[in-house]
Amino acid sequence: MAKQTRFYLGRVLKRGGIDAEKIAAAVEQPVTIEYRGTRYSFIDFEPMSAAGASSGFYAKLVKYKQQGAVTVVHEELHASRSAEVQNLIDVASPFVYVPQFSGIAYRHIWNAMPSDQFERVFKELVETKYQKFFVGCDVEPISDFRTFIKRLSRLDLITELRAKVVPPNPLFGPCWKSLSEYLRKRKLEEAQFVEIGGAGIQTRLKDIAASVQAEDKPTNWPELMEPLLDGVGDAAILMSADGYGRGVVKGVEEGKSVVIRTSENQKSFLFDPDPSPLRLFEIAYDQLQRVSDEQGLEHP
Structure with a gap:
């Protein structure tokens, strides 16, 4: 059996004139960007759908050099030689995008295309496609909600809350519904919240953590949390944990002073490093649906 590798789950956050169709177009007909002699682009685009699921797509984020070298056999000399190759691929990270959840699942490749680099390059490629003119596109981690909340429960004191959030599309969470409505009412593309109390x-948040730990049915978490929310900072933290910031x-x-980040508990799954596009899409769809069910996310 082939060794499996890790795929991370994230949200593709859209601002300005960006929508799901424009993201698909940016991947299907991509630009190329270059940093210090290394180029990045999208390749191998394929439209995708799963049984009962809305459409999406599969592709790879590729990192390559315009001129590279490989070692070949020189048969006459029975020796190895270096040969020049154009557009030599260094690494390619397969991913799928599922607009129904604003969701993305992408391969994390240690020391070659780690998750934070994938997120930065994806953003740059999509925004560059549209000349960065009134557009914004970010990939934010979807937290393992139970792990994140349990980690908070160990704090003796919470002294600072910071969150950057964007209006969710197309889902919203009952735990932070009022904050989502506030963002839309104010026509905000992004909001930042800072609360400090030495x-x-x-x-x-600690009450929420205690409820989560005591509750055996994850689908009931929203019912437990909603009555507990009485601060915008709490709602913003939970919203960002759901991947919307x-x-x-x-x-x-x-x-001791402790810092806990939503990005440190990212949801992930193991799968084949060179996956079947359709199978990867089906598994990613199932994983994203499970996150929505567990955390009570809904369509408006």
């Missing part, structure tokens, strides 16, 4: 913020919680644990 003596300890009056947050309900990025959040940081600072606090004190056993007398």
Whole structure:
């Protein structure tokens, strides 16, 4: 059996004139960008769909050099020689995009295309396609909600909450519904929230954590959390944990300062490193549906 590798789950956040169709066009008919002699682009685009699922696509984010070299056999001399090759691929990270969830699943490749590099390059390629004119596209991690919340429960004191969030599309979470509606009412493309309280913020995040730990049925989490939310900072942190932004919680644990980031507990799964496009799409769709079910995300 072939060794499996890790694929991460994220949200593709869209601002300005970007929508799902334009993201697909940016991948199907891509631009090329270059950093220090290394080029990046999208290749091998394929439209995808799964049983009962909306359409999406498969592609690879490729990293390559315009001029490279490979070692070949020189048969007459029975020796190896270096041969020049144009557009030599260094690494290619397969991924699928599922617009129904604003979701993406992409391969994390250590030391070659790690997750943070994939996110940065994906953003740059899509925005460059449209000359960065009133467009914005970010890939943000979807947190393992249970792990993130349990980590918060160990804090003795929460002294700072920071979150950057964008309006969700097409899903929303009951836990932060009022904040989502506020963003839309104000016609905001992005909002940042900072709450600082050196003596300890009056947050309900620890209450939420206690409820999650005591609850055996993940689908009931939203019902437990909604009555507990009475602070915009709490809602913003939970919204960013669902992948619609990025959040940081600072606090004190056993007398030591601690920093907890939503990006540190990213949802992932193991799969073949060179996967069947359709099979990867089906598995990613199932994973994203499971996240939505567990965290109570809904369509408006």
